[in-house]
Amino acid sequence: MSIKEIDDEYVANTYKRFNVVFVGGQGATLLDENGKKYIDFASGIATNSLGVGESSWKQAVIGQINKIQHTSNLYYNEPCGKLAKLLCDKTGLKKVFFANSGAEANECAIKTARKYSFDKYGENRYEIITLKNSFHGRTIATLSATGQDVFHQYFNPFVDGFKFAEANNFESVLSLISEKTCEIMLELIQGEGGVNVLNRDFVDKIYNICNKKDILLIIDEVQTGNGRCGSLYAYEQYNILPDIVTTAKGLGGGLPIGACMIGEKAKNTLNYGSHGSTFGANPVVCAGATAVLNSLTTEFLNQVKIKGEKIKRVLLKCKQVKSVSGLGLMLGIECDNAKKKVEQLLEKGLIVLTAKNKIRLLPPLNISESELNAGLKILEEILN
Ligand SMILES: *Cc1c(COP(=O)(O)O)cnc(C)c1O
Numbered sequence: 001m002s003i004k005e006i007d008d009e010y011v012a013n014t015y016k017r018f019n020v021v022f023v024g025g026q027g028a029t030l031l032d033e034n035g036k037k038y039i040d041f042a043s044g045i046a047t048n049s050l051g052v053g054e055s056s057w058k059q060a061v062i063g064q065i066n067k068i069q070h071t072s073n074l075y076y077n078e079p080c081g082k083l084a085k086l087l088c089d090k091t092g093l094k095k096v097f098f099a100n101s102g103a104e105a106n107e108c109a110i111k112t113a114r115k116y117s118f119d120k121y122g123e124n125r126y127e128i129i130t131l132k133n134s135f136h137g138r139t140i141a142t143l144s145a146t147g148q149d150v151f152h153q154y155f156n157p158f159v160d161g162f163k164f165a166e167a168n169n170f171e172s173v174l175s176l177i178s179e180k181t182c183e184i185m186l187e188l189i190q191g192e193g194g195v196n197v198l199n200r201d202f203v204d205k206i207y208n209i210c211n212k213k214d215i216l217l218i219i220d221e222v223q224t225g226n227g228r229c230g231s232l233y234a235y236e237q238y239n240i241l242p243d244i245v246t247t248a249k250g251l252g253g254g255l256p257i258g259a260c261m262i263g264e265k266a267k268n269t270l271n272y273g274s275h276g277s278t279f280g281a282n283p284v285v286c287a288g289a290t291a292v293l294n295s296l297t298t299e300f301l302n303q304v305k306i307k308g309e310k311i312k313r314v315l316l317k318c319k320q321v322k323s324v325s326g327l328g329l330m331l332g333i334e335c336d337n338a339k340k341k342v343e344q345l346l347e348k349g350l351i352v353l354t355a356k357n358k359i360r361l362l363p364p365l366n367i368s369e370s371e372l373n374a375g376l377k378i379l380e381e382i383l384n
Contacts, residue, residue, distance in 0.1 A: 003033070018346060025052040028367040028375075030351065039375040041363040042351045046191075046223050046330070049250035049292055051364035057253045060291035064284045071283060073276060079286035086293050087261055090232055093245060094267040097260040098281035102222030102248035103137025105258035106185070109244045110141055111275060113183035113216040116266040120214075127180040131167045133193035136185065136220055145185060148193070168198060170205045177209065183216045188234045191223035194356035195325045195332025200238055207240040216243040216266060222258075223330065226250035227296040227365050230305035230328030237327065250365075253292040255285045295366070304328045304365050307372060311361065314376050318383035325358075329365055332358040333383070341382055350378040 001009070003021050021033040028040045028051045043049060050057050064079060071077045084096040097108045110128065117125045128145065130136065136145040140159055143151050147164035161180075166172040167190065184206055190196040210217040217240065224234035225247035231237050233245060243265050248258040258280075262269070308328045315324050315333055322334040335341065338359045345352050345359075353360040363375070 018343075020346065027051040027053070028364045028371040036349065038346070038349045038351050039371055039378065040351045040367075041361045041375050042353045043250075043362050043364045044254060045353065046228060046249040046362040047252065048254040049226055049228070049365050050253050050295060051366055052254075054253070054291075054295075054366065056295060057288050057291040060287040061255070061284055064287035067283075069282075069284055070279070072278065073281060077281065077283045077286070079283040079290060080281035083286040083290045083293070086290060087259060090293065091245065091261060092241065093261040093263045095262045095270075097262070097270060097275060097277075098286070099248075099258035099260065099277050100256045100279050100282075101137070101258045102220075102246065103139045103142045103258075104277065104280075105222065105246035105248050105260045106136045106142045106145065106218075106220060107139055108258075108260035108270075108275060109185065109218045109220075109246050110145065110183070112244060112260065112262060112266050112269050113218060115274065116216060116269040117182035119269065121182075125180055125182050126161045127163060127178065128161055128183045128185060129163050129165055129173060129176050129181060130185045131187075131190070132164045133167060133190050133196065134164075134185075134187055134220075135190070135192035136187075137222075167196060168202045170202055173206060174209070177213065177215070181213070181215050183218055184210055185218040185220060187220045187222075187224065188238060189224050189229065189327060189330060191330070191360075192355055194358055195330065195360055197325055197327060198238075203238045203240060207238075210243070218242060218244040218246065220246050222246060222248045223250075223362075224327075226292060227301055227304055228328055228330050228362070229326075230301055230308060232293075232296055232301065234327065251289045251292060252285055253288050255288050257282075257285045257289055300365070307363075307367065310372070311376065315379065315383065318380060320383045326361075329361070329363055329367075331361040333361070334358050335383060344382050345378060348378045348381065350375050352379075 022030050024031045030038045130145050132147040134147040136142040144159035144162050163176045219235050219242040243263045245261045312324045315321050320335045325332040
């Protein structure tokens with residue numbers, strides 16, 4: 001049986017896969033089982049933030065594997081504490097809970113916000129406002145938080161207490177706030193929802209009302225974080241300090257990690273026994289994440305911005321491109337037949353993604369000039 005046949009027979013049918021098997025690569029160049037080369041503008045959905053086989057990341061991961069691969073959270077492990085300190089030093093947030101995915105990071109944020117409110121105000125202040133078109137994960141609670149009807153089927157009953165406001169419409173948020181509201185959760189750029197950037201003014205107003213009413217502001221940076229948008233976290237490009245920031249995808253450089261970073265207000269809300277994860281804070285994964293964060297210097301992040309602007313410039317000259325949205329190396333291309341074009345691009349050796357009816361680009365943050373140019377050339381062929 002071929003790899004495809006085995007997969008189709010034995011793996012749960014939750015994914016519609018492209019007919020490609022990637023077996024290796026280096027940087028932003030991937031290799032399939034037939035030896036065909038591809039330029040990677042997707043990074044395994046923003047996870048391989050430093051591309052394939054980056055040396056500092058690889059050394060950190062292999063070095064930790066050679067020491068010990070897991071300890072459990074009953075004991076201290078060195079990479080866990082060091083990574084938490086690094087995240088807090090770089091953001092000003094105060095405590096980190098480590099999980100294994102974005103959904104779990106958001107679960108932790110939801111639990112933290114509800115317990116913060118319970119501890120301070122008692123029962124019945126549990127409502128959470130998120131945005132229409134958002135995406136917060138695949139667990140029952142994070143699906144409930146996701147503001148898209150397509151995700152609210154089959155699995156009833158969902159978790160109660162979520163309300164959905166219109167993005168970039170503050171009146172809509174305001175109309176949902178009540179004495180029951182404990183949290184507002186936002187992606188600053190809606191990733192799966194179509195690479196929609198939130199307005200600064202809208203986010204400012206939400207930040208202010210959250211402060212005024214002691215509603216926790218949670219920024220879901222699962223996709224936008226870890227240098228993706230040209231700053232360590234996207235919220236730095238807004239005038240806010242979130243109460244909680246969640247992240248995952250790019251933090252692990254391709255290994256599964258989620259982090260829920262909690263600020264001053266709620267830093268002591270989670271206490272012994274209130275939350276946990278068997279695999280969370282895995283030392284191999286934390287060592288890799290530390291290498292990723294250490295790569296994201298100011299100069300590196302500037303390069304992310306410059307590369308993003310170059311891609312935008314080239315794309316906006318293409319005849320079929322109607323608009324380009326996004327920040328840094330998280331970009332959405334508005335054009336007709338995005339899904340069809342993604343197949344054509346793959347055929348020509350360029351890996352890209354979709355987001356709703358757009359083509360979505362999430363190249364490795366350290367993509368080389370020559371790989372970037374090679375990818376752009378293929379995009380120009382298809383989009384002109
Ligand atoms: C991908 C994503 C998630 C879910 O992350 P998983 O690791 O798949 O659980 C949550 N929020 C946002 C914004 C995402 O992009």
